[in-house]
Amino acid sequence: MMMKDLSYSEAAVLALQHEMQADARVVVLGEDVGRGGIFGQYKGLQQAFGAERVIDAPISEAAIMGAGVGMALAGLRPVVEMRVVDFALCGMDELVNQAAKNRFMFGGQGRVPLVARMPGGIWDASAAQHSQSLEAWFAHLPGVVVVSPSTPQDNYSLLRAALQCGDPVVYIEHKTLWGLRGEVNEDLAVPLGKARRVREGHALTLVSWSKQMQACAEACDALAAEGIAVDLIDLRTLWPWDRETVLASCARTRRLLVVHEAVQVAGFGAEIAASAAEATGCRVARLGAPRIPVGYAPVLEAQSRVGPEAIAAAARKLLG
Amino acid sequence: MDSSNSGTALYRVMVRIRAFENAAEAASQGGVSAYGQQAAGAAKVRGPLHLSTGQEAVPAGVCAHLRASDYLTSTHRGHGHTLAKGADLARMMCELFGKASGFNGGKGGSMHIADFSVGMLGANGVVAAGLPIAVGAAHAQKLLKAAPGRSQAALPPPGGGHGLPGPGGSGANNDITVCFFGDGAINRGPFLEALNWARVYDLPVLFVCEDNRWSATTASGPMTAGEGASARAASMDIAATQVDGNDVFAVHETAARLVAEVRSGGGPRLLHALTYRVKGHVSVDLAAYRDPAELAAALETDPIARARGHLLAAGVGAATLDAIENAARDEVDTALAIADAAPWPEPGAAFTDVQTVGAGQWY
Numbered sequence: 001m002m003m004k005d006l007s008y009s010e011a012a013v014l015a016l017q018h019e020m021q022a023d024a025r026v027v028v029l030g031e032d033v034g035r036g037g038i039f040g041q042y043k044g045l046q047q048a049f050g051a052e053r054v055i056d057a058p059i060s061e062a063a064i065m066g067a068g069v070g071m072a073l074a075g076l077r078p079v080v081e082m083r084v085v086d087f088a089l090c091g092m093d094e095l096v097n098q099a100a101k102n103r104f105m106f107g108g109q110g111r112v113p114l115v116a117r118m119p120g121g122i123w124d125a126s127a128a129q130h131s132q133s134l135e136a137w138f139a140h141l142p143g144v145v146v147v148s149p150s151t152p153q154d155n156y157s158l159l160r161a162a163l164q165c166g167d168p169v170v171y172i173e174h175k176t177l178w179g180l181r182g183e184v185n186e187d188l189a190v191p192l193g194k195a196r197r198v199r200e201g202h203a204l205t206l207v208s209w210s211k212q213m214q215a216c217a218e219a220c221d222a223l224a225a226e227g228i229a230v231d232l233i234d235l236r237t238l239w240p241w242d243r244e245t246v247l248a249s250c251a252r253t254r255r256l257l258v259v260h261e262a263v264q265v266a267g268f269g270a271e272i273a274a275s276a277a278e279a280t281g282c283r284v285a286r287l288g289a290p291r292i293p294v295g296y297a298p299v300l301e302a303q304s305r306v307g308p309e310a311i312a313a314a315a316r317k318l319l320g
Numbered sequence: 321m322d323s324s325n326s327g328t329a330l331y332r333v334m335v336r337i338r339a340f341e342n343a344a345e346a347a348s349q350g351g352v353s354a355y356g357q358q359a360a361g362a363a364k365v366r367g368p369l370h371l372s373t374g375q376e377a378v379p380a381g382v383c384a385h386l387r388a389s390d391y392l393t394s395t396h397r398g399h400g401h402t403l404a405k406g407a408d409l410a411r412m413m414c415e416l417f418g419k420a421s422g423f424n425g426g427k428g429g430s431m432h433i434a435d436f437s438v439g440m441l442g443a444n445g446v447v448a449a450g451l452p453i454a455v456g457a458a459h460a461q462k463l464l465k466a467a468p469g470r471s472q473a474a475l476p477p478p479g480g481g482h483g484l485p486g487p488g489g490s491g492a493n494n495d496i497t498v499c500f501f502g503d504g505a506i507n508r509g510p511f512l513e514a515l516n517w518a519r520v521y522d523l524p525v526l527f528v529c530e531d532n533r534w535s536a537t538t539a540s541g542p543m544t545a546g547e548g549a550s551a552r553a554a555s556m557d558i559a560a561t562q563v564d565g566n567d568v569f570a571v572h573e574t575a576a577r578l579v580a581e582v583r584s585g586g587g588p589r590l591l592h593a594l595t596y597r598v599k600g601h602v603s604v605d606l607a608a609y610r611d612p613a614e615l616a617a618a619l620e621t622d623p624i625a626r627a628r629g630h631l632l633a634a635g636v637g638a639a640t641l642d643a644i645e646n647a648a649r650d651e652v653d654t655a656l657a658i659a660d661a662a663p664w665p666e667p668g669a670a671f672t673d674v675q676t677v678g679a680g681q682w683y
Contacts, residue, residue, distance in 0.1 A: 027463065052463055058520060063452045063513035070456020070497075073441055074391065075464065078456075093510075097446050098453060107424030108673035109436035145677045167675040192677050240678025 002186035008149075009041040009178040011156035014186070016042070016079065019163045020049050023077060026163060029055040029064055030081020030117075038083060039119065039178040057081075065091030065116065069098045072112040077163060082118040085172060086129050099168040100143030113166045115159070120148070121211050121261050122304060123175035128293035131175075131304075133262035135209075138170040139238045139271070145169040145192055146238040150213040152182040154236055157190035165192055174211040195242035197249075201229030204255035204315055205282075207246055207272055209235040212261045218308035223315055230315065238268055243275065250276045255318050256284045259311055264288030287314045327631055330384060330568045332644045334376040334624050337400040339648040340409060341371045343656055344399070344416055344430070348603045364660070365416045369430050370397040374566070374598030377623035378530050379404035381571025382498060382591070385579040388438045391457045391497040393450035395530075396431050398443030401500050407435035413655040419662035426665040427673070447505050447535075451514035451527070454499035458518065458525035458588075461495050496524040496582045504535030506549050515556050518588035526575075526582050527553070527590040530565065532597035537609055553590040565593030566623040569630065596621070 006014065020026045028042060034056040036043035046054035057064050061082060068080040082088035088095070095116060102110045122131040138146045145167050149155040155173060162169040198213065199220055208216045213234050220230045231249045235241055250256045256276045258269035269286035277284045289304045348365040372379075375397075383404035386392065394401040402412060407423065415422025416430050423435050434442035441457065444450045505511050506529065518525050529549035533540055546552070550560035563574045571593060578589040596618035600607035607615070628641055671680035 052466060055521075058513075058516060060513045060517065062510045063455065063517045066449070066452020066510060066514070067456030067459055067517060070393075070441075070453040070458070071460045071463075072456075073453070074457040074460035076460045093446055093449055094452060098444075098449055102442070103675070104673045105424065105428045105432045106434045106436065106442055107422070107427045109423070109434060110441070142680070143675050145675065165677050167677050237678075 004184050004186065005181060006152050006156070006184045007178065008152045008155050008173065008180045009039050009043070011152035011184050012041045012159055012173070013043050013045065014184065015156045015159040016045055017048065018186075019160055020045070020053065025075060025077045026079065027053045027055060027071065027076055028079045028081065029057050029068060031057055031059055031064075031083060033057075033081055037081065041117070041173070041178065042081070061087055061090035062094055065094035066098065068114045068116070069094060069102065069112055072114045073102070073110050078114045079163070080114055080116045082116060084123070084130055084175060085118040085120040085134050086132050088116065088118040095144075095168070095170070096141060100141050104143060111166060112168045115162045115169045115171050117171045117173065119175045120172040121174040121176065122294055122301065125296060125298075125301065127296040131294035133260065135172055135238055136262060136266065136268040139268050143168060144239065146172070147192065147236070148172045148174075148210040148238060149236060150174075150177070150210050150234055152180060153184050153188065154190060154196070156184050156186070157188055158192070158236065161190060161192050172210065177211055190236070193237045193240040193242060195236055195245045196234045197231065197245065198234050199230060199232040201231045202253060203228045203230060204257060204318060205231045205233065205246065205249040205253045206257050206259065206311075206315065207233045207235055208259040209238065210261065212259055212306065215306060215308045216259055216311055219311035219315065222308060222312045228315065228319065241272065246272060247276060247279050250280045250282045254280075254282045256282050257311075257315055257318055258284075258286045259306060259314075260288045261306060262288055263291045265291045283318060285314055285318045287311060326384070327569070327634070328636060328640065328644065330380050330572060331624075331627050331631060331641065332648070333380040333384070333404050334568060334627060335645050336409065336648045336651065337376045337379070337403050338373065338624060339652045340403060340412070340655075341373055341399055343652045344369060344413070345371060345599075345603045347416070347656070365430065366418065367429055367431070368396075369416075369603040370601065371599040371603055372397045372400040374618065374622060375530055375532055375595045376400055377568035377571050377627070378528065378565045378593045378595060379500070381568045382526075382528055382575040382579075384572055385575055386439075386498060387495070389495045391439045391441055391454070391461070391495070393441050393454040393457070393497070393499045394443040395447070395450060395500055395502055395505070396443060396445050397502070398433050398500070399430070402433050402435060402440050402443065405435070405440040406438040407440055409651055410655040410658045411435070413652075413659040414662050417659040417662065418664065419659055420665040420669070421662045425669060427669070448501060448508035448510040451499055451501055451505065452510050452517070454497050454525055455514045455517045455523055458497040458523035459521060461497065462521070462523055465493050494524070494583050494585075496526060496579065498526045498528060500528045500530055502535070503529060503531040503533065503540045503544070503549065506552055507544060512552070515553060515558055515588070515590075519556050519558050522587040524582050524585070525588045526578055527558075527588065529590065529592045531592060531594050534597045534601070536601045537605065537607075548592070549590065550592040558588050558590050560590040560592055562592045562594065565595035566621045566626060568623055568627050595623075
C-alpha cells in the first residue's frame with residue numbers, strides 16, 4: 001500500500017499524474033494551468049507532460065468548455081479548468097446544452113468524457129462572485145455526474161474515477177480545502193456514487209459534503225458530549241447520490257438532517273430530505289445558508305456561514 | 321471544371337438538398353408553431369424545421385473537398401451540411417419523422433441532425449455553439465497528429481471508440497474540421513472566443529460563414545456593427561475570403577484553396593459566403609416581415625438555376641440534368657415511404673444514452 005501525506009491540491013496533482021501517464025488521451029486545458037493552477041492543483045504537470053497536453057488557455061470559459069466538448073468528441077479526455085464555479089457560468093451553454101446533451105440528443109453517436117473542475121464554496125473575503133455553491137444546479141441537469149470531495153484521499157480517488165468514467169463530470173473542489181492535509185492511499189479506488197460513513201450513531205442521520213463536513217464533525221463532537229450519537233455521512237457524489245446508504249441510515253435513526261453551504265432554498269438538501277421522507281417516513285430537516293449573496297465584510301460573510309453551533313442546534317431541535 | 325463530372329456532381333448535391341427540404345417542408349405542414357401558424361392534423365415532421373432553401377451552393381461547394389474523417393459542425397439549419405458531408409438521405413428523413421431508425425434514434429430531429437460516421441458532429445439548436453466545439457475537434461486533430469512520440473498503445477482508437485471515423489482515419493493524418501455558422505452567430509461571444517482559440521493554437525479549422533442576411537426574424541445588417549465576419553476574422557489575423565455563396569463553382573474553387581491551406585498546416589481560415597435565406601426562419605414562418613422585393617431579387621440568383629444555366633452553356637445536356645433532378649425526387653420519395661413505415665422508438669429509449677454513471681432513472 002502506497003501511503004502519502006498530501007494536501008487536497010497535491011492529491012489532485014497525483015491523481016492527474018497517474019491518469020495522464022496511463023492514458024495519452026487525458027489533456028488539461030484552462031487558464032494558468034501551466035503555472036500549476038491558481039491553487040497548485042496542476043503543479044508540475046506541464047513540466048512533466050508538455051504544453052501540448054497541459055494547455056494554457058485564454059480567459060475564455062466558453063471556448064475552454066466548448067473546446068473540451070469538441071476534444072472529447074474527437075477522442076480525447078479533457079480536464080477542463082474553470083478556476084472557480086462562479087466563472088464556469090460563462091461556459092454554461094457549453095456545459096448544459098452541449099456536454100450534457102450531446103450523447104442523448106445525437107442518439108448515442110457521441111460521448112463527452114470530460115471533467116470540468118470548478119472550485120466552489122465560500123472563499124474568505126471574496127464576496128458575491130467568488131464564493132458561490134452551485135452544486136444543486138448541476139445535480140438538476142440530466143447527463144452529468146456531480147462530485148464534491150471533502151478529503152485529500154477522496155480528491156485523489158474520485159478525480160481518477162471521474163476521468164475514467166466516460167461521462168461529463170462536474171467536479172467541485174472547495175476553494176478553502178486546498179491546503180487540507182491527510183493520508184492518501186494511492187491504490188485506493190473510490191467509486192462514484194458511494195457515500196462514506198464518517199461516524200456511526202443511532203440518534204440521527206446527518207448528511208453533508210465538501211467543506212461542510214468539517215463543521216458537521218465539530219457539531220458531532222458537541223452532540224457526543226451530550227450523549228447524542230450521530231450517523232454522519234459524507235455524500236461525496238451528488239449525482240448519483242448514495243440513496244442506499246442514506247436511506248438505510250434514516251430507516252434506522254428515523255431522523256435526518258441535511259447540511260450544506262449552499263443557499264437552503266431549492267438546495268440539494270431538499271432533494272435528499274424529500275427522498276428520505278418519501279422512502280422511510282422519517283422526520284427531516286435541512287440547513288443551508290440564507291438566500292443572500294455572500295458579503296465581503298467578515299460580519300456580512302458570517303451571515304452565509306453554516307457553523308457547528310447552528311448544526312448542533314438543528315440536530316437538537318430535530319430530536320426534541 | 322463546370323462541364324466536367326465534378327460540375328454535375330455539385331449540381332446533384334444541391335438538387336438532393338433542395339428535394340429533401342421541399343419534402344420535409346411539405347411533411348411539416350399542419351404542425352403547431354411558436355410563430356403563429358396553427359392547423360389541425362398532425363404533421364409528420366414536427367417542431368421547428370429550419371430550411372436552407374437557396375443556400376445549397378455553400379455546403380455543396382465546401383464539402384466536395386472533405387472526406388469522412390474530416391469533422392464538420394453545423395447550425396440549426398443543417399440539412400444541407402449533413403447531406404453534403406455524405407449522410408444517408410433516408411436515415412435523415414427517418415430522424416426528421418422521429419423514428420427509431422433515424423440517425424439519432426428519434427431523439428434529436430431536424431435541429432440535431434447528425435451522422436458521426438461521416439464526421440458530421442451535429443446540427444445545433446444554439447446559435448454559435450458549434451464554433452467552440454469545432455475548435456476543440458480541430459485541437460484534438462492537431463494533438464493526435466503530433467502524438468507519435470506517445471505510447472501507441474495508449475492512443476485512442478479512431479474517433480475515441482465511439483463511432484467516429486476519427487482523426488487520421490484515412491491514414492493521411494492531415495484531417496481538418498469545417499465549421500458552418502450563420503451571420504447571426506458572429507454577434508455571440510463564442511464566435512470571437514473560438515476564432516481567437518483557433519489562431520492562438522494554429523488549428524486546422526475552416527470557418528464558413530453562411531451569410532444569409534437574416535437572424536431569425538430580424539435582418540442581420542442593422543444588428544451588426546462593422547463589416548461582419550470577414551472583418552472580424554481579419555482583426556484576429558485569420559485570413560478571410562468573401563465569395564458569392566450562390567455560385568457553386570465559385571464556392572467550390574475558393575474552398576479548394578482554403579481547404580488545401582488548412583490541410584497543409586497553414587492554420588485557420590474563414591470563408592465568408594454571401595447567400596440568402598429564401599424561406600422564413602422556420603418552415604411555418606411565412607416571413608411576412610420581409611420586403612417582397614428583396615426576396616424577388618434574391619430568387620433571381622437562385623444557386624440551382626444558375627448552376628443549371630452554367631452547365632447547359634458549358635455543354636452538359638438538359639437530359640442529364642433532368643435525370644439528376646428526377647433521381648433526387650425518386651430518392652426522396654423512397655425516403656418518405658421508408659420514414660413513414662418505420663417504427664417509433666420504444667418509450668424506454670428515453671432513458672438510454674443519458675449517461676453511464678447514475679443513468680436515466682426517476683431518481
